[in-house]
Amino acid sequence: MSIALKAEKISKYFYTPEKFKVLSDVSFEVQTGEFVSVVGKSGSGKSTMLYILSTMDTDYTGNLILNDQQITGRSVNKLAAFRNEHLGFVFQFHYLLPDFTCLQNVMIPALRLKKLSAAEIEHNAYEKLKTLGLEDQALKTASRISGGQQQRVAIARALINEPAIIMGDEPTGNLDSKNTEVVFDIFKQLAAEHNKTIITVTHDNDFAAKSDRIIEMKDGIIISHDRKPHEL
Amino acid sequence: MKAGINTRIAYTYMVSKVKSTLVAALGVTFGIGMFIFMNSLITGTNEYSEKTMLSATPHIRLYNDNKISNTDMLNRYLGDRTINLISNPQLVPQDNRIFNPDAVAAVLRKRKEVIALSTQVTANIIYSKGNVQENGTIFGVNIAEQDKMFDISSNMIAGKTQSVADNPNNILIGIGLAQKLNLKMGDYVRITTSTGLTKTLQVSGIFKTTIKNVDETKTYVSLPVVQQLLQKDRAYITDIYVNVKNYSLATETGNSMAQQTGYTSESWQQSNEQSLAGKKIRDIIANAVIFTILLVAGFGIYNILNMVIYEKIKEIAILKATGFQGSDVVSIFIQQALLIGLVGSAMGLVVGWFTSYLLSKLYLGLGNVTYLPMTFLSKHYIQGAIFGLLTSFFAGYIPASKASKVDPVSIIRG
Numbered sequence: 112m113s114i115a116l117k118a119e120k121i122s123k124y125f126y127t128p129e130k131f132k133v134l135s136d137v138s139f140e141v142q143t144g145e146f147v148s149v150v151g152k153s154g155s156g157k158s159t160m161l162y163i164l165s166t167m168d169t170d171y172t173g174n175l176i177l178n179d180q181q182i183t184g185r186s187v188n189k190l191a192a193f194r195n196e197h198l199g200f201v202f203q204f205h206y207l208l209p210d211f212t213c214l215q216n217v218m219i220p221a222l223r224l225k226k227l228s229a230a231e232i233e234h235n236a237y238e239k240l241k242t243l244g245l246e247d248q249a250l251k252t253a254s255r256i257s258g259g260q261q262q263r264v265a266i267a268r269a270l271i272n273e274p275a276i277i278m279g280d281e282p283t284g285n286l287d288s289k290n291t292e293v294v295f296d297i298f299k300q301l302a303a304e305h306n307k308t309i310i311t312v313t314h315d316n317d318f319a320a321k322s323d324r325i326i327e328m329k330d331g332i333i334i335s336h337d338r339k340p341h342e343l
Numbered sequence: 344m345k346a347g348i349n350t351r352i353a354y355t356y357m358v359s360k361v362k363s364t365l366v367a368a369l370g371v372t373f374g375i376g377m378f379i380f381m382n383s384l385i386t387g388t389n390e391y392s393e394k395t396m397l398s399a400t401p402h403i404r405l406y407n408d409n410k411i412s413n414t415d416m417l418n419r420y421l422g423d424r425t426i427n428l429i430s431n432p433q434l435v436p437q438d439n440r441i442f443n444p445d446a447v448a449a450v451l452r453k454r455k456e457v458i459a460l461s462t463q464v465t466a467n468i469i470y471s472k473g474n475v476q477e478n479g480t481i482f483g484v485n486i487a488e489q490d491k492m493f494d495i496s497s498n499m500i501a502g503k504t505q506s507v508a509d510n511p512n513n514i515l516i517g518i519g520l521a522q523k524l525n526l527k528m529g530d531y532v533r534i535t536t537s538t539g540l541t542k543t544l545q546v547s548g549i550f551k552t553t554i555k556n557v558d559e560t561k562t563y564v565s566l567p568v569v570q571q572l573l574q575k576d577r578a579y580i581t582d583i584y585v586n587v588k589n590y591s592l593a594t595e596t597g598n599s600m601a602q603q604t605g606y607t608s609e610s611w612q613q614s615n616e617q618s619l620a621g622k623k624i625r626d627i628i629a630n631a632v633i634f635t636i637l638l639v640a641g642f643g644i645y646n647i648l649n650m651v652i653y654e655k656i657k658e659i660a661i662l663k664a665t666g667f668q669g670s671d672v673v674s675i676f677i678q679q680a681l682l683i684g685l686v687g688s689a690m691g692l693v694v695g696w697f698t699s700y701l702l703s704k705l706y707l708g709l710g711n712v713t714y715l716p717m718t719f720l721s722k723h724y725i726q727g728a729i730f731g732l733l734t735s736f737f738a739g740y741i742p743a744s745k746a747s748k749v750d751p752v753s754i755i756r757g
């Protein structure tokens with residue numbers, strides 16, 4: 112099995128209001144096709160770590176390798192291009208562009224990547240929405256659909272460029288139990304059937320328990336990242 | 344090929360704010376409209392005043408100026424064994440004639456830029472009828488040459504220019520002088536020179552130019568009449584007037600003619616410096632007004648973009664999170680600014696044309712200015728559109744580069 116993510120001694124400080132070490136020497140690996148949940152008390156540094164892993168935050172020490180590519184030390188523009196092609200994000204809030212239709216929202220990252228023609232992208236986006244059960248909402252404006260639907264559109268957007276790694280920061284935080292289950296099943300399927308790597312922060316213990324592996328954080332350090340017995 | 348994603352986002356952001364977009368675009372519209380109108384009017388005014396100047400002044404006047412005394416003669420007789428100086432040199436009064444005028448004229452006519460040439464003698468005199476007297480200048484001319492240069496024929500309200508050439512007792516006078524001395528066609532007017540010589544002439548034509556002063560003082564007679572009055576020979580010529588193809592280069596051409604002939608040249612620009620200063624001042628005022636309006640228009644665009652960026656900051660963050668680079672964000676908002684500028688400029692062209700058209704129909708009736716002098720030059724419209732887009736670009740650049748520096752992490756984690 113190849114390694115999708117390798118974090119080596121990642122440390123980060125915040126300087127306001129006072130100097131404070133939010134992450135200290137965080138090291139771990141994630142295999143390709145693994146579905147990992149990150150849990151821990153509020154304020155333990157989960158989001159901070161995820162934004163570093165997502166390449167958006169570059170203000171840290173240590174080393175990060177994603178998809179066998181050296182990430183630490185790359186220029187901002189190169190990181191943006193890497194995210195565009197290889198990473199997908201889902202946040203607690205959907206962050207769709209409300210002036211565009213659902214279909215257009217899903218297409219935007221692919222139009223940025225410019226690997227396919229607009230017609231092909233539209234076709235793919237429509238397919239993604241279909242697998243998420245949203246084909247009827249495709250042409251509605253993103254601000255005119257329900258919260259659960261919006262979150263699923265956001266997932267479709269995260270998947271449009273067929274990224275190898277998908278990261279989520281409490282992607283089900285705003286959803287009811289039924290929609291949470293839908294999102295979980297999508298992630299599970301992506302990992303199991305499409306060999307995608309999923310790393311998601313969650314406060315939902317059931318959600319975490321059903322994933323392949325749980326990484327638990329406390330005060331900026333990882334206190335356990337055991338594989339569950341049945342996975343080994 | 345469909346528009347790129349950045350353009351599509353820019354367009355969507357623009358139409359999502361129709362009202363503020365229109366307000367910002369209207370700022371550009373007024374700026375460009377004003378730019379076009381002001382330039383059309385000023386060019387019109389400049390052309391008008393240039394035409395007025397050139398109706399009375401030749402492009403180039405060549406004459407024999409008084410020279411300041413120099414050491415040439417001393418050097419010739421005393422040699423260079425001594426250093427010869429003249430303390431307090433004076434202007435040497437001399438016969439201000441052009442020597443051998445036919446030869447000089449022939450030399451000048453050989454130059455290919457010369458389109459008209461006229462030789463003449465002028466004299467300051469007093470016109471009188473009964474006991475009423477008026478000062479003025481009498482021009483002894485070859486009327487055919489002079490007519491070719493100033494188109495006197497088109498200004499005639501009575502009589503013919505040719506009459507002066509036909510009869511040496513005929514005189515052409517201006518409408519102003521005719522009124523002051525109550526002269527009608529066929530009346531006699533007496534001319535007195537500064538040396539006291541007099542002559543009586545018959546009015547054979549009355550002209551009306553665009554300049555009041557000319558109409559009140561200038562008269563034309565045939566050349567020999569003035570030569571006689573001044574008690575000079577038939578070869579006595581004081582001025583050579585020359586019109587050239589490119590009259591904006593009159594000063595340079597005049598200088599070269601002066602060098603060639605040894606006489607002094609004066610271009611129409613040099614003799615009308617006062618009016619040309621007026622033109623400069625008009626240009627400065629117009630540019631200040633236009634600059635101010637465009638600045639305000641720029642602020643309008645700056646403002647709406649700042650507003651959009653403030654509202655869409657989360658969307659900018661998510662675009663960056665999904666791989667849009669700083670340059671993409673700049674491109675989105677610059678394009679939005681340019682779209683607003685494009686709409687505003689397009690409307691500005693129409694508004695500018697319409698305003699110019701309406702005001703060109705405005706009756707003034709002051710002196711010879713009947714209607715507001717207006718030009719319709721495509722140059723002004725092209726410049727206007729370019730200025731509109733440039734303003735939009737710079738107004739958009741500041742907020743756009745600010746937006747490109749948004750840190751997605753700090754926005755998304757809230």
Ligand SMILES: Nc1ncnc2c1ncn2[C@@H]1O[C@H](COP(=O)(O)OP(=O)(O)OP(=O)(O)O)[C@@H](O)[C@H]1O
Nearest residue numbers: 125126127128133152153154155156157158159160
């Ligand atoms: N921009 C910041 N400046 C200073 N301190 C910060 C900043 N962002 C977060 N922190 C602090 O860093 C610590 C870790 O924050 P982080 O958001 O990573 O926690 P978290 O584990 O995601 O918590 P939650 O489960 O509530 O989302 C917290 O103590 C928080 O107060």
Ligand SMILES: [Mg+2]
Nearest residue numbers: 157158159280
């Ligand atoms: Mg968090």
